Amino acid sequence: MEYIDPHIHMVSRTTDDYETLARMGCVALSEPAFWAGFDRSTVHGFRDYFRQLTEIEPGRAAQYGIRHYTWLCINAKEAENVSLSREVIAMIPEFLKCSNVLGIGEIGLNKNTRNEATVFLEHLDLAVEHDQQILIHTPHLEDKYQGTQMILDMLCNDSRINRERVLVDHCEEHTLGAVLAAGYWAGMTLYPVTKCTPARAVDMIERFGTERICVNSAGDWGPSRPTAVPDLIMEMRRRGHPAEMIRKIVLDNPRRFFSQSPNFVDDWKRE
Numbered sequence: 001m002e003y004i005d006p007h008i009h010m011v012s013r014t015t016d017d018y019e020t021l022a023r024m025g026c027v028a029l030s031e032p033a034f035w036a037g038f039d040r041s042t043v044h045g046f047r048d049y050f051r052q053l054t055e056i057e058p059g060r061a062a063q064y065g066i067r068h069y070t071w072l073c074i075n076a077k078e079a080e081n082v083s084l085s086r087e088v089i090a091m092i093p094e095f096l097k098c099s100n101v102l103g104i105g106e107i108g109l110n111k112n113t114r115n116e117a118t119v120f121l122e123h124l125d126l127a128v129e130h131d132q133q134i135l136i137h138t139p140h141l142e143d144k145y146q147g148t149q150m151i152l153d154m155l156c157n158d159s160r161i162n163r164e165r166v167l168v169d170h171c172e173e174h175t176l177g178a179v180l181a182a183g184y185w186a187g188m189t190l191y192p193v194t195k196c197t198p199a200r201a202v203d204m205i206e207r208f209g210t211e212r213i214c215v216n217s218a219g220d221w222g223p224s225r226p227t228a229v230p231d232l233i234m235e236m237r238r239r240g241h242p243a244e245m246i247r248k249i250v251l252d253n254p255r256r257f258f259s260q261s262p263n264f265v266d267d268w269k270r271e
Helices: 015-024 043-062 082-095 114-129 141-156 176-181 198-208 228-238 243-258
Strands: 003-005 026-032 067-072 101-108 133-137 166-168 185-189 213-216
Touching (some): 003 228, 026 243, 043 067, 101 114, 114 133, 198 228
Parallel strands (some): 067 101
């Protein structure tokens, strides 16, 4: 079955992973800007990183017939450095014209600090000014519930934000309902250790339905499975869900969300 992985960090994956994804049916993916495994010290490090996302990774993906899209930001882990964050935010507009950029992301919170919130709000200003979609990172584990509520409060207090153009990612059982009730898109990340297993994700789909829900692997440097979306497909098949329902979750929903960007090209061969 063809699918889109809406959130995967291919700079941390080998070229063999692109081949595996293609064999599994991946036709497109999007790669949000994220942490490099260490805190970058200057804006120039981010400039080179954004070049990698907009110039190098699309070429690697194209070798295997996969369309590569990206999102730009300074991530929440590095947002404690407000002065550096502002330098990066000021530099981002020069990359927004690149043909594979879908919007601003993954912005959000990490430890729910004042500085992180300040940088999050300044990213929202950037997205509104340049009419960009928004992809949001919610915190891990014990910080997730509070952080998600803080993010929703900041979003809902900004009347400029079009909720249909915002995806709040890494949702779990205790946060998914609030995100959907507020009118935003919701993402579930399928990790082998933290966040959400395919079985738990299908439980939530059965509980909340299929509207405005996407699933992703968020494959990165740590323990993660770039083929996590096919794992979810198999779990849904095992439970007897129809192909149309599965396709909506793994292909139609991310395509619908991404299509709000003029840079999204929907021209691959259908099954």
